[in-house]
Amino acid sequence: MARSALLNVMVQAAIKAGKSLGRDFGEVQNLQVSVKGPGDFVSNADRKAEKIVKDELMKARPTYGFLGEESEEIKGTDGAHRWIVDPLDGTTNFLHGIPQFAVSIALERNNEIVAGVVFNPATDELYTAERGGGAFLNDRRLRVGARRVLSDSVIGCGVPHLGRGNHGKFLVELRHVMGEVAGIRRLGSASLDLAYVAAGRFDGFWETGLSAWDIAAGILLIREAGGYVSDWDGGSSILETGSVVAGNEYIQKALLDVAKRPVPSR
Ligand code: IPD
Ligand code: CA
Ligand code: CA
Ligand code: CA
Numbered sequence: 637m638a639r640s641a642l643l644n645v646m647v648q649a650a651i652k653a654g655k656s657l658g659r660d661f662g663e664v665q666n667l668q669v670s671v672k673g674p675g676d677f678v679s680n681a682d683r684k685a686e687k688i689v690k691d692e693l694m695k696a697r698p699t700y701g702f703l704g705e706e707s708e709e710i711k712g713t714d715g716a717h718r719w720i721v722d723p724l725d726g727t728t729n730f731l732h733g734i735p736q737f738a739v740s741i742a743l744e745r746n747n748e749i750v751a752g753v754v755f756n757p758a759t760d761e762l763y764t765a766e767r768g769g770g771a772f773l774n775d776r777r778l779r780v781g782a783r784r785v786l787s788d789s790v791i792g793c794g795v796p797h798l799g800r801g802n803h804g805k806f807l808v809e810l811r812h813v814m815g816e817v818a819g820i821r822r823l824g825s826a827s828l829d830l831a832y833v834a835a836g837r838f839d840g841f842w843e844t845g846l847s848a849w850d851i852a853a854g855i856l857l858i859r860e861a862g863g864y865v866s867d868w869d870g871g872s873s874i875l876e877t878g879s880v881v882a883g884n885e886y887i888q889k890a891l892l893d894v895a896k897r898p899v900p901s902r
Contacts, residue, residue, distance in 0.1 A: 637770075637772055637775055637777070639764065639766075640751070640766060642696075642697075642743065642751060643751050643753070643764060643766055645692065645693065645696040645697070646693070646741045646743065646751060646753045646764075647753055647755075647762065647764060648692060649688065649689045649692035649693055649739075649741060650689070650739040650741055650753045650754075650755040650762070651755060651757075651762075652688050652689075652692060653685040653686075653688040653689045653723055653739045654685075654739050654755050654756075654757030655757065656681070656684050656685050656688055657681055657685050657724060657730070657737070657739070657757050658757045658758070660679075660680075660681035660684070661681075661730060661733075661735070661757075661758065664681075664730070664731055664733060667679040667680055667681055667731070668680050669731060673797070674797045675728065675797030676727075676797060677727050677728060677731060678706060678727065679727065679730075679731065681724060681730065682705070682706050682723055682724040682727055683706050683723075685723035685724050685739060686704050686705070686706040686707055686721065686723035686724075687707075688723075689704070689721050689723055689739065689741060690702060690704060690707065690721070693719050693721075693741070694710075697714075697717065699712050699713045699714035699717075700712045700714055700717040700718060700719055700743075701714070701717065701718035701719065702718070702719045702721070703718060703719065703720045703721065703848065703849065704719075704720075704721040704722070704723060704849065705721070705722050705723065705847065705849045706723060716745055716746050717743065717744065717745055718743075718744045719741065719742070719743055719744075720741075720742040720743075720744060720749075720848050720849050720852040720853075720875075721739075721740065721741050721742075721849055722738075722739070722740040722827060722847075722849035722850055723739060724737055724738075724739065725737060725738045725739070725740050725754075725825045725826060725827040725828070725849075725850060726738060726824050726825030726827075726828065728824060729823075729824045729825060734824070735756075735758030735759065736756070736758070736823050736824055736825050736828060737756065737758065737825050737828075738754050738755055738756045738757075738825055738827045738828050738831075739753075739754070739755045739757070740752075740753070740754050740827035740849065740850070740852070740853045740854070741753045741754075741853060742852030742853040742855075742856065744852065748767070749767070749852055749853075749855055749856045750766065750767045750856075751764075751765065751766045751767070751856070752764070752765045752852065752853030752854065752855070752856040752857055753853055754827045754828060754830075754831045754853050754854060754857065756825075756828060760774075761773060761774065761831075762774055763778075763831040763834065763835070763853075763857050765834075765853075765856045765857045765859075765860040765861075766856075766860070767856065767860070768860075769860065770860050770861075771834050771856075771857045771858075771860035771861040773831075773834075773835055778834045778835050778836070778857070778860075778861040779836060779861055779862055780833060780834060780836055780858065780861045780862050780863035780883070780884045781833075781836035781837075781838075781839045781883075781884060781887070782836075782884065783839050783884075783886075783887065784884075784886040784887070785886070785890070786813075786816040786817045786818075786840075786887065786890050786891070786894065787816065787817065787818060788818055788839075789817050789818055789819075789839035789840060789883075789887055790817070790818055790819040790820075790821060790837075790838055790839055791813060791817050791819070791820055791821070791838065791839060791840045791841065791842070791883075791887075791891065792820075792821045792822070792823060792829045792832060792833070792838040792840070792841040793809075793810065793813070793820060793821070793822055793841065793842055793843055794822065794824075794826055794829070794842075794843030794844075794845075794846070795822055796844065796845050797845075805844075805899075806844075808899050809842070809895045809896075812894050812895055812897045813842075813891065813894055813895055816890075816894050821838065826843060826846055826850040826851055826854065826880075827850060827851065827853055827854045828854075829841050829843070829854070830851060830853075830854025830855065830857060830858055830865075830880070830882060831854055831857050833854075833857075833858050833861075833863055833882045833883060834854070834857035834858045834860070834861035834863060835861070836861075839883055839884070839887050840881075840882060840883030840884075840887040840888060840890075840891045841880070841881075841882045841883070842880065842881045842882070842891055842895055843879070843880055844868060844877075844878065844879040844880075845878055845879070846878040846879070846880060847878055848875040848878070850878075851874060851875065851878075851880055852875060855874060855875075855880070855882075858882050862884070863882060863883060863884055863885075863888070864882065864883060864884065864885050864888040864889075865880060865881070865882040865888070866880075866881055866882075866888065866892065867879045867880065867881070868880075868881060868892075868896075870892055881895070
């Protein structure tokens with residue numbers, strides 16, 4: 637597997653930030669934690685990791701724009717390129733000592749995602765993709781799952797935070813999907829959830845209310861692994877709407893159909 641110079645920069649940044657997260661993961665009781673919104677926490681581990689990623693990426697390509705969860709957006713002078721970064725995706729897991737979290741880095745060129753890296757430092761799993769070059773888990777080429785029917789499938793999802801007022805809608809979706817599938821999982825890191833679809837661990841995934849940094853890298857992983865990703869309406873406004881429905885061509889379509897069934901009247 638040959639990686640471009642740019643992908644190597646992204647991988648090095650993710651690994652360096654991952655090392656910092658790994659050290660803080662062993663000392664979570666000493667972190668300073670604040671609350672950004674309902675169920676949305678941030679700690680000095682998130683901020684440190686973002687600074688590491690930002691410094692590495694901006695050093696390599698100073699003219700590119702930078703959108704990260706924990707800092708002000710930088711508009712690049714270059715106009716065509718933008719990094720999209722979640723330095724710690726799965727902060728709640730991290731703060732609870734659950735080893736399901738990741739550094740997620742994507743590169744956008746003229747509004748298209750052209751490279752993506754998702755790295756879980758707790759398991760040393762590094763997911764990478766470049767447009768047209770396939771998706772990989774460490775050195776292994778990835779392919780989405782082959783199951784064609786929901787009744788055989790394990791589907792991942794995200795649960796909207798309490799207080800955002802959309803639980804009613806989510807519970808309807810969940811009820812519809814649960815009635816059709818072999819199993820449902822909620823692992824708590826959207827970037828890894830999408831990477832799991834790319835790796836065929838999940839047959840499909842859906843979540844709404846996400847941000848671009850949660851999903852930009854994962855979308856490319858899935859497409860490069862032969863999968864399909866759309867927004868909630870079946871369109872391509874995924875980063876803009878923060879809604880994502882993913883799987884192979886059969887499961888993605890079936891999931892869209894099932895999850896969008898109308899709310900039952902009783
Ligand atoms: C969160 C995770 C989670 C998703 C939340 C995100 P964070 O990201 O991706 O799986 O359900 O909506 O906010 O805050 O841990 O980076
Ligand atoms: Ca957050
Ligand atoms: Ca996130
Ligand atoms: Ca985050």
